[in-house]
Amino acid sequence: xxxxxxxxxxxxxxxxxxxxxxxxxxxxxxxxxxxxxxxxxxxxxxxxxxxxxxxxxxxxxxxxxxxxxxxxxxxxxxxxxxxxxxxxxxxxxxxxxxxxxxxxxxxxxxxxxxxxxxxxxxxxxxxxxxxxxxxxxxxxxxxxxxxxxxxxxxxxxxxxxxxxxxxxxxxxxxxxxxxxxxxxxxxxxxxxxxxxxxxxxxxxxxxxxxxxxxxxxxxxxxxxxxxxxxxxxxxxxxxxxxxxxxxxxxxxxx
Amino acid sequence: xxxxxxxxxxxxxxxxxxxxxxxxxxxxxxxxxxxxxxxxxxxxxxxxxxxxxxxxxxxxxxxxxxxxxxxxxxxxxxxxxxxxxxxxxxxxxxxxxxxxxxxxxxxxxxxxxxxxxxxxxxxxxxxxxxxxxxxxxxxxxxxxxxxxxxxxxxxxxxxxxxxxxxxxxxxxxxxxxxxxxxxxxxxxxxxxxxxxxxxxxxxxxxxxxxxxxxxxxxxxxxxxxxxxxxxxxxxxxxxxxxxxxxxxxxxxxx
Numbered sequence: 001x002x003x004x005x006x007x008x009x010x011x012x013x014x015x016x017x018x019x020x021x022x023x024x025x026x027x028x029x030x031x032x033x034x035x036x037x038x039x040x041x042x043x044x045x046x047x048x049x050x051x052x053x054x055x056x057x058x059x060x061x062x063x064x065x066x067x068x069x070x071x072x073x074x075x076x077x078x079x080x081x082x083x084x085x086x087x088x089x090x091x092x093x094x095x096x097x098x099x100x101x102x103x104x105x106x107x108x109x110x111x112x113x114x115x116x117x118x119x120x121x122x123x124x125x126x127x128x129x130x131x132x133x134x135x136x137x138x139x140x141x142x143x144x145x146x147x148x149x150x151x152x153x154x155x156x157x158x159x160x161x162x163x164x165x166x167x168x169x170x171x172x173x174x175x176x177x178x179x180x181x182x183x184x185x186x187x188x189x190x191x192x193x194x195x196x197x198x199x200x201x202x203x204x205x206x207x208x209x210x211x212x213x214x215x216x217x218x219x220x221x222x223x224x225x226x227x228x229x230x231x232x233x234x235x236x237x238x239x240x241x242x243x244x245x246x247x248x249x250x251x252x253x254x
Numbered sequence: 255x256x257x258x259x260x261x262x263x264x265x266x267x268x269x270x271x272x273x274x275x276x277x278x279x280x281x282x283x284x285x286x287x288x289x290x291x292x293x294x295x296x297x298x299x300x301x302x303x304x305x306x307x308x309x310x311x312x313x314x315x316x317x318x319x320x321x322x323x324x325x326x327x328x329x330x331x332x333x334x335x336x337x338x339x340x341x342x343x344x345x346x347x348x349x350x351x352x353x354x355x356x357x358x359x360x361x362x363x364x365x366x367x368x369x370x371x372x373x374x375x376x377x378x379x380x381x382x383x384x385x386x387x388x389x390x391x392x393x394x395x396x397x398x399x400x401x402x403x404x405x406x407x408x409x410x411x412x413x414x415x416x417x418x419x420x421x422x423x424x425x426x427x428x429x430x431x432x433x434x435x436x437x438x439x440x441x442x443x444x445x446x447x448x449x450x451x452x453x454x455x456x457x458x459x460x461x462x463x464x465x466x467x468x469x470x471x472x473x474x475x476x477x478x479x480x481x482x483x484x485x486x487x488x489x490x491x492x493x494x495x496x497x498x499x500x501x502x503x504x505x506x507x508x
Contacts, residue, residue, distance in 0.1 A: 009376075011273070019368065021270035058501070082368075084375040086501070090383025093498035097488045104490040110376040112368045114273065114336075121338040122263075122364040129344025130396075131404055133387035133413055141502035142384075150385055150411045157407035158400070159387055234351045236358040244347035247312070247340070248395035 002105040005069040006076050007083040007092055009113020010041055014199035017119065022111045029076035033065040034088075038078045056140070058091035066095055069106045082115035086136045086164045116223035117162035120195025123205050125234070125242035127193055127225045130249060132160035137167070137174050144174070148181050155185045160231060160245050163224040167215060175215035175224070182226060186210055191227040191243045194218055207233065207243055256359040259323040260330050261337040261346055263367020264295055268453035271373065276365045283330035287319040288342075292332045310394070312345035320349055323360045336369035340390045340418045370477035371416035374449025377459050379488070379496035381447055381479045384503060386414035391421070391428050398428070402435050409439045414485060414499050417478040421469060429469035429478070436480060440464055445481040445497050448472055461487065461497055 006025045011017035026032075029048070032039055036052040044050065053061045062077065069075040079087040089110045096103050121128045133154045139147060154161050161182075166175045182190075188211030196204040196219065206217070210226065218224060230249055234242040260279045265271040280286075283302070286293055290306040298304065307315045316331065323329040333341040343364045350357050375382045387408045393401060408415050415436075420429045436444075442465030450458040450473065460471070464480065472478060484503055488496040 014275075016275035016278075017273045017366070019265070019271045019273060021268075024270075082372050082376075084372060084380045084382050086383070089376070089380035090498050090501050093380050093383070093486075093488060093496050094500055096490075096496065097486065097498075104488070104493065107493075108496075110380070112271070112372040112376040114366045114368065115372065118336050118338060118366040118369065122336075122343070122366040126338045126343035126347050126364070128338050128388075129340075129347070131387065131389045133385065133408070134382075135385045143505040146412070146503060146505055150413065153407045153411035154387070154413075157404045159404065159408075232347075232351065234347060234358070236350075239358065239361070242347050242350065242362075244344050244351075246348055247344050249400060251397040251400055 002102060002107065003069040003072040004074045004107045005065055005092070007089050007110040008076050008078050009082045009111055010038060010078055010080055011114040012081060012116055012119040012199045013041065013197065017114045017199055019111065019113065022113060025076060025111055029074050031068050031073055031075045032078060033061050033075065034078035038080050058088060059095060062088065062091040062095040063099065066092065066099060066103045066106060070102045082113040083110055084112065085115040085134065116164065116198065117225060119198035120193060120205065120223045120225060123195065123198050124193050126244040127227060127231060128160055128245065129247055130160060130228065130230065130245040131158065132162060134162045134164060136164045137178060138165040138171060139174060151178055151181050152185060155182050158228045158249065160228050161226040166218045166222055166224050168220050175218055179210065179213050179215060183210060187229055190229065191231050191233050193225040193243055194222055195225065196222045207241060256356065256361065257323040257326040258328045258361045259319055259346070261343050261364040262330050262332050263336045263365055264292060264332055264334055265368040266335060266370055266373040266453045267295065267451065271368045271453055273365065273367065276367060279330060279365055283328050285322050285327055285329045286332060287315050287329065288332035292334050312342060313349060316342065316345040316349040317353065320346065320353060320357045320360060324356045336367040337364055338366065339369045339388060370418065370452065371479060373452035374447060374459065374477045374479060377449065377452050378447050380498040381481060381485060382414055382499065383501055384414060384482065384484065384499040385412065386416060388416045388418060390418045391432060392419040392425060393428060405432055405435050406439060409436050412482045412503065414482050415480040420472045420476055420478050422474050429472055433464065433467050433469060437464060441483055444483065445485050445487050447479040447497055448476055449479065450476045461495060
């Protein structure tokens with residue numbers, strides 16, 4: 001008998017940004033697999049069971065959840081933000097592809113959520129208003145050379161860049177190095193937004209210029225948005241400044 | 255007296271994917287500016303007023319909404335998807351920057367929504383599971399040369415690519431040309447997802463290979479996700495196939 005596995009996006013961490021379909025899926029599931037801080041956001045009933053794991057254990061968490069679902073249970077895997085963006089949906093797919101045949105019979109669905117870059121962008125204006133990309137700065141699962149190549153390609157082609165997983169205790173220098181790379185291509189006046197915990201009580205959203213961006217002001221909960229040469233800052237006196245990227249763009253630099 | 259302007263993201267079109275904060279903002283606003291199909295999603299009270307406009311009139315819509323808010327009203331600008339992604343938030347910022355000083359005093363906020371690429375990705379697996387970019391294929395506001403440059407830069411650097419605004423009556427050839435460009439760089443076996451109206455009753459999500467992708471199968475409501483060379487398809491017998499991009503990647507091609 002094959003059960004059900006729902007990969008649920010809980011959004012940035014504000015209950016007002018959890019979709020009704022995600023809330024309903026939480027109410028219906030019986031077993032919850034996830035990184036502990038995400039599980040801590042749920043208000044579960046006594047008949048619902050939490051299985052917490054660490055944030056470097058995505059693949060084994062996905063396997064455990066699939067094994068439980070394949071036994072006929074209604075299982076949830078929870079992610080912060082959107083599960084399809086540097087989160088659990090890909091780990092579940094990897095586990096299905098490599099796993100036993102019965103895992104392909106599990107009724108798997110994914111419920112999208114507000115991912116960090118959208119939450120941060122909304123709080124500061126519209127920095128993602130034109131073409132943009134999202135890059136995970138973690139070199140745990142890809143070589144650093146590839147990250148530099150992507151940063152340079154994206155900045156050179158005029159994309160706004162959202163950086164996920166910018167820094168951690170085990171990865172202290174990567175964000176500073178990314179800013180150095182980008183400084184070779186982008187003007188020092190390019191706006192850079194550090195968006196920490198958007199929508200949560202400890203939210204901190206700050207605007208810097210690329211030349212002054214200090215990687216030590218970021219932590220694991222920060223999403224960083226680096227503008228394109230078109231990105232602008234609107235000062236508004238007593239109101240907070242807005243950062244946005246216009247919808248229109250001129251031609252390629254010749 | 256300065257009022258309030260809230261730019262509200264309504265998500266892909268399924269009421270179950272509208273965040274509680276967006277629903278509350280709709281209940282509180284008095285004047286609603288937007289493209290008619292988005293306004294049609296709202297169930298407004300008799301004391302709430304709709305001001306519909308066409309989908310090529312973003313800037314004048316933003317100006318009208320700001321002028322109304324500056325008079326002290328509680329005004330909403332509604333967007334499908336997320337207002338910060340090829341939608342109204344940037345148009346509102348453009349209008350503020352170019353407009354009269356009193357528009358900077360308006361209390362402007364943006365409420366994020368589930369953007370199309372996240373909704374489509376969730377329905378098919380995890381195609382955005384690794385680094386990705388979003389490109390509007392509309393050459394109304396930028397030259398086509400720049401779009402080609404970005405497609406080639408993104409594909410060459412291994413980004414998954416989500417295409418917004420792929421095709422319209424006035425822009426019939428651009429999507430076919432984009433596929434031609436990408437074929438020069440990506441394998442013909444690269445998975446391509448056509449995601450139409452994700453989450454709505456008329457949803458249609460289809461998987462093609464790049465060599466067979468037919469631009470005539472897309473319309474204005476389609477978001478297209480083009481995989482990277484790492485993107486994979488998992489066949490599951492009676493269950494629908496999954497498309498995903500693994501979290502890990504090898505180094506740059508030398």
